[in-house]
Amino acid sequence: MAKNPNGKSPKRDNSLYGATIFFLAACLAEIYLLVLRRYYIHGDVVTEALPWHNRLLIFAGLGAAALVLGIALSVLWKADQRKRLIGWCLVGLGVFFGGGSMLIRLYFESAVTLLSVVVPVVMVLTVIWAFYDRECSVAMTALSGTLILLWMCRRLFNHLTLGLPVKALAVVYVLLLAGVCWLAKNKKLGNLLPPDADLLPIYAATGLSAAAVVLGLFSSAIAYYAMWALGIVVFILAVYYTVKQL
The missing domain is CATH 1.20.120 (Four Helix Bundle (Hemerythrin (Met), subunit A))
Incomplete structure (x- = not known):
C-alpha cells in the first residue's frame, strides 16, 4: 500500500500554507494603508500628516531592509519550500513598504487608493495560483x-x-x-x-x-x-x- 494514497496532498498542504502566509501579509499591508488614509491623507496637517510624512521614509528604509533579508533567506532556504515562502513574503513586504511608501510620499491619495486596490487583487491571485x-x-x-x-x-x-x-x-x-x-x-x-x-x-x-x-x-x-x-x-x-x- 502506498504511503500517500493522495499524491497531491503534500502539494496542496504547501499551497494552503503559502496562501495563508500571503493572506496575512496582505492583511498587514491593507491595515497600513488604512492607517495612512486616516492619519496621513485625512488627518490634521500639523499634528498628524507632517509626522507621517517623515515616518514614510522610515517605513521605506525598513522595506528596503526586509527586501534584502527576504532575498537572502530565499537563497539560503532554497531547498526548503516552506521556509522559502517566508523569504518570498519578506520580499513582497519589502517591495510594498519600500516602494509603496515612497510612491505615497510623491502622489499622496492617488497612490494610497491605487495600492488599496492592488493589495486585495494580489491576495486573491495568490489563492488562484495556489489552487x-x-x-x-x-x-x-x-x-x-x-x-x-x-x-x-x-x-x-x-x-x-x-x-x-x-x-x-x-x-x-x-x-x-x-x-x-x-x-x-x-x-x-x-x-x-x-x-x-x-x-x-x-x-x-x-x-x-x-x-x-x-x-x-x-x-x-x-x-x-x-x-x-x-x-x-x-x-x-x-x-x-x-x-x-x-
Whole structure:
C-alpha cells in the first residue's frame, strides 16, 4: 500500500500554507494603508500628516531592509519550500513598504487608493495560483492586471503629470500581453505552465485585455465601460474554474 494514497496532498498542504502566509501579509499591508488614509491623507496637517510624512521614509528604509533579508533567506532556504515562502513574503513586504511608501510620499491619495486596490487583487491571485489550474491562473492574472490598468486610465487619463506615464504603461502592458502569448505558444513559460495546458483561456484573456487597454487609451469613459465588461468576464471565468475545481 502506498504511503500517500493522495499524491497531491503534500502539494496542496504547501499551497494552503503559502496562501495563508500571503493572506496575512496582505492583511498587514491593507491595515497600513488604512492607517495612512486616516492619519496621513485625512488627518490634521500639523499634528498628524507632517509626522507621517517623515515616518514614510522610515517605513521605506525598513522595506528596503526586509527586501534584502527576504532575498537572502530565499537563497539560503532554497531547498526548503516552506521556509522559502517566508523569504518570498519578506520580499513582497519589502517591495510594498519600500516602494509603496515612497510612491505615497510623491502622489499622496492617488497612490494610497491605487495600492488599496492592488493589495486585495494580489491576495486573491495568490489563492488562484495556489489552487487553480495554471492556465486559469495566467488568464486571471492578465485580466486582473488589465482591470487595474483600466482603473488607472479612467482616473488619471487627463492628469497633468500622470496622464502620459499611464498611457505609456498601457502600451508597454499590451506588448507584455503579446509576449505572454508568444511564450505560451512556444512552451517557454517553464514551470508556470505545463506542456499539456489548454492555451485557449490564455489567448482569450490576453486578447480581450489588449483590446480593452487599446480602447481605453481613447477616453476615460471607454476605459470605464471596458473595465465593467472585463469584470463580467473575470466573474464568469472565476465561476467556471471554481466549479471545475470542485
